[in-house]
Amino acid sequence: MRKILLTMALLAIVRFVSAQDMTQAYQNWYTYFGNMKINSKWAIPFDVQLRIRDGISNKGQLLMRGGLQYSLGKQDQVLLGYAYVPTYSGVSNTWLPEQRIFEQYIHKAKLIDMTHRVRLEQRWVSQPAKPGSAAAIGDWKYGNRLRYFNRTQLQLKHKKETTRFYVALQDEIFLNLWGNDISNLLFDQNRFLAAFGYQFNANLKADIGYMNQLTQTTSGAKTMNHILHFSVFQTINL
Numbered sequence: 001m002r003k004i005l006l007t008m009a010l011l012a013i014v015r016f017v018s019a020q021d022m023t024q025a026y027q028n029w030y031t032y033f034g035n036m037k038i039n040s041k042w043a044i045p046f047d048v049q050l051r052i053r054d055g056i057s058n059k060g061q062l063l064m065r066g067g068l069q070y071s072l073g074k075q076d077q078v079l080l081g082y083a084y085v086p087t088y089s090g091v092s093n094t095w096l097p098e099q100r101i102f103e104q105y106i107h108k109a110k111l112i113d114m115t116h117r118v119r120l121e122q123r124w125v126s127q128p129a130k131p132g133s134a135a136a137i138g139d140w141k142y143g144n145r146l147r148y149f150n151r152t153q154l155q156l157k158h159k160k161e162t163t164r165f166y167v168a169l170q171d172e173i174f175l176n177l178w179g180n181d182i183s184n185l186l187f188d189q190n191r192f193l194a195a196f197g198y199q200f201n202a203n204l205k206a207d208i209g210y211m212n213q214l215t216q217t218t219s220g221a222k223t224m225n226h227i228l229h230f231s232v233f234q235t236i237n238l
Helices: 002-018
Strands: 023-037 042-053 058-071 076-084 087-089 094-096 098-108 114-128 137-158 161-176 187-201 204-216 222-237
Touching (some): 058 098
Parallel strands (some): 023 222
Antiparallel strands (some): 042 058, 058 076, 076 098, 204 222
């Protein structure tokens, strides 16, 4: 466990040092993750995320995502899902939609509270129309993207007794793949999060923390977003 914490800390330091010549930005993300359990095998995970740019003063992005999940066993799940992601464009002064279909595999470790997730996305991203055009959307670009996500949750103890408080560490890397008109660069972005949370009961928890998001545009320019990240997680038994 100490090795995991040390590795995460070193990664954060390296990212901070290497970000000195990058564009810096600030955002707030408010997220809700739900999981409706149909039975022991089938479930409907979904999430809604509001991402606000420039602190709380500017429009950003709204993400709505859901899917149908099947449990292969206690530690393994597969899922097929869809996401609708409108993003505000200051260039066209309108919301430009993105549509995604995705497939994912999740593995949960036995000994510690660690989740591995691999997700493959097929993305259709709308582009702003030319100035003077009556339509907001000018064209669509298609791309394939691979994502690997790791999250570790560490329960805090007081006088050797486990409390309801926890610390969460997670990292996710995004890679552009073949047949990609959105970007011809392999690296898309990376997100690192350190959060402090509270487990209200077996089906509800919430945490707040700092997320460091490193993104790369098609030109190769990089931006580091400093994000205040608030999340609610809920399991709903049908």
